[in-house]
Amino acid sequence: MDFIFGLPRDAEGRTGVLVFVDRFSKMVHLAPVAAEVTAEESAELFLDLVFRHHGLPESIVSDRDPRFTSAFWTRLFALLGTR
Known part of the structure; x- marks a missing residue:
């Protein structure tokens, strides 16, 4: 997981990219x-973009x-419902 910031603004004002490999x-x-971007938002994006395709990594x-x-x-x- 990595972040790239300092990019030109998009139509919604975002200037960064969250990268999952x-x-x-x-x-x-x-x-x-x-x-x-917060850690909580990053976790939600991880769930939507990575977990649904690859499952939970080690x-x-x-x-x-x-x-x-x-x-x-x-x-x-918390999103996965585990404790």
């Missing part, structure tokens, strides 16, 4: 995002800080 299939999933690699990563996993598991 499935390491097994090498398939790339892209989602336009605002510069202020690991997700990200260079975000631990608070973002924790919020991401917390929201993802």
Whole structure:
């Protein structure tokens, strides 16, 4: 999971792209995002773009800080209905 920011604004004002790469299939999933994207929004995008096609991976690699990563996993598991 990675983010690219500083792009020209789209029609909805988004200036970033959230990038998910499935390491097994090498398939790339892209989602336009605002510069202020939250971990919770990222988890929802992950569920819509990646989980539905590939299921839950054993690991997700990200260079975000631990608070973002924790919020991401917390929201993802809440969306999946696990505790």
